[in-house]
Amino acid sequence: MTRYREIAAELAGRIGAGDLAEGAELPGVRELAQRFGTTASTIGRAVRALADAGVIVTADRRRTRVAPGGAVAARRFLHGERVFRLAGSDDPALDVVLRGLGRAVRSIGTEGSFGGLRAVRQGRADGAAVHLLHHSGRYNAPFACGLLRGLRPHLIHLWRREQGLLVPPGNPRGLASAADLAGLRVAKRRFGTGTRVLLDRLLRDAGREPDALAxxxxxxxxxxxxxxxxxxxxxxxxxxxxxADLDLDFVPLVSEEYDVVLPGDALDAAAPLVATLLDPATRAAVTALGGYDASEAGKVEDLDA
Structure with missing residues (x-):
């Protein structure tokens, strides 16, 4: 590795670790050159590399600060070659996001929320997209804390999304709730998916037996x-x-939280995903699909904190 890349990597490591917080001013070029025992031109190349990667911003020739979102950009700079293996729940908006990430994120199959959590626990995946309501009333976090205990569990918030009944145009049967599904033929997601868990819960809450649904x-x-x-x-x-894609009517039933569950040591590999989620253009693309609130997309929550 060339000297300027070594210096850039060391600075990025400090920023990624939080030693240099967002908005913190970096020492001047001459001071950095003295610290690293190199020339001002080498420091200049390191600073330009970090600025090009969005890790720092240069207000003028004399002041350089950690950029907004600099910690995420620093992880991406350091670990951009790593592939984040994502398992778990199916979601059209997530498909849109992943298409823009190329090889940085690899889907290992949409096994559903339960299967995704199992894959992370077994080390076959780095993260799982989930939407599971715990009996405590909180989404996703209790499952992450339970299954990844001792592994510094985190959540990457994706979005809130609406789930409801898809019905033919005009809603000819006048369906308004899960209670109205009795006696009808209903498409059901496979066991182990969060949407199947949701359907079964809604049916039981309505006094219906899920297994009786054809x-x-x-x-x-x-x-x-x-x-x-x-x-x-x-x-x-x-x-x-x-x-909306197939001109069907939609009967809204719930608004749920949709997140990625991951252990702390997978945060570096997830940096490209987080950076993309923080991009206003990505959030706008998700929102435009309909039924999504992406205002907190990319927020990382340390569940051990």
Missing amino acids: GPETGSHLETALSVAAGVVDAGLAVRSVA
Whole structure:
């Protein structure tokens, strides 16, 4: 590694670790050159590399500060070659985000929320997209704390999203709640998915037996929408955005939190994902799909803190 890259990496490491906080001013070029025992031109190249990566900003020739979001950018600068292995729940908006990340994030299969958590616990995945309501009334965090105990569990917040009933145009059966599904053919997600857990909970809360509900199992929200649009089923539970894609009506039932669960040692690999989620253009693209609140997308929560 060339000397300027070594210096840039050391500074990025301090910023990524929080030793230099957002907005903190870096020492001047001459002082850094003395500290590192090198020339001002080498320091200048290191500073330019960090500025190009969004780690720092230079207000003028004399003052350089840690950029907003500099810690995330520093991790991306240091670990951009690492691949973040993501498992878990299916979501159309997440598909949009991942397409823009190229090889930085690799999906290892949409096994559902339960399967994703299992893959992280077993070390087959670095993170899992989940949307599970705990009996305490909180989403996702209790499952992360329980399954990743001792591994510094974190959440990367994605968005809040609406789930509800997909029905044919005009809602011909007048469905308003899960209680109205009795006697109908309903598309059901596979066991182990958060949406299947949600459907079963809504049915039980309405006094209905989930196992009595007839209908096929589907592998994704889009597949559920296709089943309704093709007349294979009378209704299905899915996110709002797929209703708009196929001109279906949507009956909103819940607003849920959708997050990525990961251990602390996977944060560096997740840096490109976090940086993309913080990008206003990404948040706008997610919101435009319909049924999403991405105002906290990219917020990282340390559950041990």
